[in-house]
Amino acid sequence: MKLPPPRGPVSAALTAALQAAPHDLPAGLADGFGDGDPITDEDLQLTLFVCYELHYRGFDGVDDGWEWQPSLLGLRAAAEQRFESALRRLVEPLPETAPADVPRALAGLVAADDGPSLAGYLQRRATREQFCEFVMHRSVYHLKEADPHTWAIPRLGGRAKAALIEIQIDEYGGGQLDAMHAELFRTTMSCLHLDTTYGGYLPQVPAVTLATSNLISLFGLHRRLRGALLGHLAAFEMTSSLPNRRYGNGLRRLGGSPVATRFYDEHVEADAVHEQIAAHDMCGSFAAAEPENASEVLFGAACGLAVDRLFATHLLNRWEAGEGSLREPTLQAA
Known part of the structure; x- marks a missing residue:
């Protein structure tokens, strides 16, 4: 980069x-x-x-x-x-939650999230240029997808560690290069004739986009925030399946091929499974093993949802105003 x-x-x-x-x-x-x-x-x-x-x-x-x-x-x-x-x-104050109730509390946070429907807009209304902008924003994270959450593996033990590894194995395509989620996203970018260079759109994306990535690095690089990192991943997985279905349908509406939509289609099925593993086997087990850190799980989940709301609001406000969502003009897809 x-x-x-x-x-x-x-x-x-x-x-x-x-x-x-x-x-x-x-x-x-x-x-x-x-x-x-x-x-x-x-x-x-x-x-x-x-x-x-x-x-x-x-x-x-x-x-x-x-x-x-x-x-x-x-x-x-x-x-x-x-x-x-x-x-x-x-995001604070968050409701007091007993360690045994962490999975239920995570589901409650997700259900209560009232952020604007960026996925709905991309499915039904976005132009090809707007969809490409969305992909440019997301490339800052998706070209290293899963890497920040992997920081937690050596900091865990027992069932929580096994559950995280189970999720990460899927994220990394079971060790097959062409099935790694970061590589699937690179293929989507290539199909849209975008720059697939790692970090290629860093100069164009605004602070709120950087914050969505920095948030995971903050949690991942601090052992004291390992519970927040797991909560973030759980919220990520629990809010992924339906939006990715909509992203895929939106790209198909704009002429995207099955190869172009594979990244989104893959997440529809995989994250429906990951949702249960993340909430119960990973976060539930972590909270049971480390009850003193259970509240940090909810903090991480709430942060992920809140920062994504700010990101979605930025894009939708710019597009509704007839403006681009990037910081400076850049070559769009042909």
Whole structure:
């Protein structure tokens, strides 16, 4: 991935520093973040994304030694504190839930979610250009789909660990390259004549899109948030089957071939099974084994639902206004 253009003073200083050998970043760099909502702060979300990506595939020309550079980790921690505080303000207080009731509480959160129907719009009304924009947004996560949740595997034991591995095996296509969900998404992008480069649309997507990915990295890279990571995955799986059916039908309406829609069609069946595994075998078992962390499962699920609502609202508001949803014009599908 190439380093993206900066979006403010902090991301500008960070990306400039990353082009040199690892060294100390300026003290107080995080003071340059604005006073707005951290979830939609372009400078903060890009800074977080860049810091997190050093733990995934890194950037062209950036020394791998930056991954654990102490002052960079300090900057990341300061950005994370702002982000996590904003998330807790967004979703808390959550109802008190006994560990044994966590699966039922997860189902209640999903049932109560009243976000706008982005999937319904894409199924019935979206133009081909709008559908392509949606795919560009989602490429930031889907081209590394499952990787952030995999951070939880070495941090779990027992039934919760086995259940997570069962889900992840499907996400990774049972070890078959052409069945990996990230590769299926790459094929969808290729069918739409979009750039399939990992991170290729990073410069175009707004902060709220970056937040949907940063949220999972935040949970995945902190052992103390392992319960939130499982809750996020459970909410992801429990709200996936019907929307993906609608995405697939929307792409078919726009002339998409069976090859192009396979990513969405695969999720309709797979996630219907994953829903039960995630809620009961994974989150239920985790809450039973670690009752003191049961509330974090609901926190993670609520965050996933809330940030997705913000993402959907952004796209639909822009499209209803006759505008594009990306940050800058880009070549659309032919």
